[in-house]
Amino acid sequence: MARYRDAVCRLCRREGAKLFLKGDRCYKPSCPIEKRGTQPPGQHGNSLRRGKALVGYGQQLREKQKVKRIYFILEGQFRNYFERAARMKGITGENLLFLLERRLDNAVYRAGFSTSRRQARQLVNHGHILVNDRKVDIPSFQVKPGDLISVKEASRKNPHIEGAWQTASGRGRPSWISADGDMSARVASLPVREDIDRLINEQLIVELYSK
Numbered sequence: 001m002a003r004y005r006d007a008v009c010r011l012c013r014r015e016g017a018k019l020f021l022k023g024d025r026c027y028k029p030s031c032p033i034e035k036r037g038t039q040p041p042g043q044h045g046n047s048l049r050r051g052k053a054l055v056g057y058g059q060q061l062r063e064k065q066k067v068k069r070i071y072f073i074l075e076g077q078f079r080n081y082f083e084r085a086a087r088m089k090g091i092t093g094e095n096l097l098f099l100l101e102r103r104l105d106n107a108v109y110r111a112g113f114s115t116s117r118r119q120a121r122q123l124v125n126h127g128h129i130l131v132n133d134r135k136v137d138i139p140s141f142q143v144k145p146g147d148l149i150s151v152k153e154a155s156r157k158n159p160h161i162e163g164a165w166q167t168a169s170g171r172g173r174p175s176w177i178s179a180d181g182d183m184s185a186r187v188a189s190l191p192v193r194e195d196i197d198r199l200i201n202e203q204l205i206v207e208l209y210s211k
Helices: 009-015 023-027 032-036 045-049 056-071 075-087 092-101 104-111 117-125 159-171 202-209
Strands: 129-131 148-151 177-179 184-187
Touching: 056 075, 056 092, 056 202, 075 092, 075 202, 092 104, 092 202, 104 117, 104 129, 104 148, 104 177, 104 184, 117 159
Parallel strands: none
Antiparallel strands: 129 148, 148 184, 177 184
16 A cells, blocks of 8 residues: 555545544545435445445455554565564454554554545655654664654744644644654553454454465
8 A cells, every 4th residue: 555646535434434644634524424425435435335235245345454554564564464463462463553553653643643644655755753762764663662753943933833733733643652752752551452443343354364
């Protein structure tokens, strides 16, 4: 998904749910999901769902695609995360989501420095983000409890960052990230399942990769 160049709103319509890929627009009536409903895009979109409930492999595949699109990562990256999660202690599906949540671009979004994960990735790539007062420009960097995530001084007047930060409290932050002063947030703990979208069924992804 890192190289996806088409309209991201099509991805939400294809999955039949808001994936919050467009920032503030996702919360407004102009969101295509609000205007057009959950009909898949394209001239044959309506026929994709009419009387065809997904079961088995199709359901598992759609769930994997949905999670990939939420976190905006490529297939190879996603499989690597799954293999790493399978080697960890605990429940594989939950481990997978925890690894995705701990990506720096996701933490930047969750902390409130951006209005979407795609925008957060740009901020990280362009060197606007500091971790423990050191610049980190790798979106996949894994944050850990105690890490301080902040915006570098020269970027704090960026209107996109300012606007996102001012509205962050309204959108809410997960329990594992807390605001820590002006334009900074701290990773208070590891993420827990309750902090992650309840509409995600990670067990379907485990079943898909276990075939």
